[in-house]
Amino acid sequence: MIDLRSDTVTQPTEEMRRAMAAAELGDDVYGEDPTVNRLQEMAAEMLGKEDALLVTSGTQGNQVSILTHCPPGSEVIIEEEAHIFYYEAGAASILAGVQFRTLKGERGAPEAGSVRKAIRDDNIHFPPTALICLENTHNRAGGAVISLKRMESIYELACEHDIPVHLDGARLFNASVAAGVPAGKFAACAHTVQICLSKGLAAPVGSVIAGPRDWINRARRWRKRLGGGMRQAGIIAAPGIVALQTMVERLAEDHANARFFAEGLAAIPGIELNPELVETNIIVAGLKKISADDFSMALRERGILANPFSSRQVRFVTHKDVSRADLERALKEINAILKNGGI
Numbered sequence: 001m002i003d004l005r006s007d008t009v010t011q012p013t014e015e016m017r018r019a020m021a022a023a024e025l026g027d028d029v030y031g032e033d034p035t036v037n038r039l040q041e042m043a044a045e046m047l048g049k050e051d052a053l054l055v056t057s058g059t060q061g062n063q064v065s066i067l068t069h070c071p072p073g074s075e076v077i078i079e080e081e082a083h084i085f086y087y088e089a090g091a092a093s094i095l096a097g098v099q100f101r102t103l104k105g106e107r108g109a110p111e112a113g114s115v116r117k118a119i120r121d122d123n124i125h126f127p128p129t130a131l132i133c134l135e136n137t138h139n140r141a142g143g144a145v146i147s148l149k150r151m152e153s154i155y156e157l158a159c160e161h162d163i164p165v166h167l168d169g170a171r172l173f174n175a176s177v178a179a180g181v182p183a184g185k186f187a188a189c190a191h192t193v194q195i196c197l198s199k200g201l202a203a204p205v206g207s208v209i210a211g212p213r214d215w216i217n218r219a220r221r222w223r224k225r226l227g228g229g230m231r232q233a234g235i236i237a238a239p240g241i242v243a244l245q246t247m248v249e250r251l252a253e254d255h256a257n258a259r260f261f262a263e264g265l266a267a268i269p270g271i272e273l274n275p276e277l278v279e280t281n282i283i284v285a286g287l288k289k290i291s292a293d294d295f296s297m298a299l300r301e302r303g304i305l306a307n308p309f310s311s312r313q314v315r316f317v318t319h320k321d322v323s324r325a326d327l328e329r330a331l332k333e334i335n336a337i338l339k340n341g342g343i
């Protein structure tokens with residue numbers, strides 16, 4: 001199977017497996033796991049934040065962040081297709097008791113002007129605005145990179161209004177490598193940030209949230225409440241360290257492969273796609289004559305996995321476990337499927 005459903009499917013490297021076996025461990029609920037502590041220090045430094053915290057997943061990292069930032073009954077400003085709003089099963093409304101104010105984005109990025117308009121005045125009728133969320137790269141915008149300039153303008157505005165910014169940086173290193181901007185520069189446009197170790201960086205489990213020290217201390221209690229206080233978690237942190245040390249620059253290969261694949265797809269009649277818009281490792285292709293469900297099923301029969309993205313769109317994600325040769329084969333199969341008038 002050529003698995004293009006997500007970069008979450010990546011297998012850990014041999015070095016990661018060795019690091020897991022050799023990891024020095026302790027009970028992390030007591031703060032005594034030296035490997036977890038090392039990962040947290042490393043992530044905080046890379047992101048230019050005071051402190052960091054290992055969490056079980058990107059979703060847990062985002063939710064712990066919202067819980068730590070927002071009182072119940074407050075409002076979160078967010079782009080309308082952001083993962084936190086679109087794909088986290090309504091967690092923030094159940095857990096934190098917040099409501100979302102969604103904004104239209106331009107390739108995932110709301111305009112600073114629309115963010116300004118969405119910030120609530122102090123009025124007894126209104127929920128107070130407690131948080132602004134950004135996502136970089138933006139998943140449903142096809143892995144689009146939100147420019148540093150756009151992030152800076154939103155951050156500046158948020159600071160003027162004393163509202164914190166949380167960055168869902170599940171794929172922040174993809175943005176960093178694609179834009180040639182250090183991750184810390186993007187992270188500097190947010191008070192808190194979540195990064196995933198288990199996507200393109202290929203660690204098996206885990207995310208890290210980073211921010212001010214007192215905020216991380218409060219977040220640690222929320223993580224505990226959600227059952228995310230893990231014990232000998234160095235087993236998970238060890239491959240995370242290898243991921244941060246060895247897998248970041250490699251993301252450029254995924255981006256080059258994605259562009260190659262997008263160009264191949266765009267040349268196939270029946271596919272609608274502008275390869276120039278593929279900036280990182282996510283490709284969203286439009287289908288002219290077949291539904292996404294039927295197309296995904298036909299792909300599966302030919303040994304290729306991809307996720308439907310909407311009724312007429314399919315998402316492909318490149319990662320370390322798909323090669324250029326795999327993508328060439330996938331293009332041949334897709335050509336054959338669409339030549340047969342669909343199936």
Ligand code: TLP
Nearest residue numbers: 006008057058059060083087139168170
């Ligand atoms: N995204 C997954 C699915 O949930 C859609 C994927 O395959 O892309 N933020 C962003 C921007 C994400 O893309 C994801 C995962 C998360 C957060 C959540 O991370 P996990 O899966 O670790 O909870």
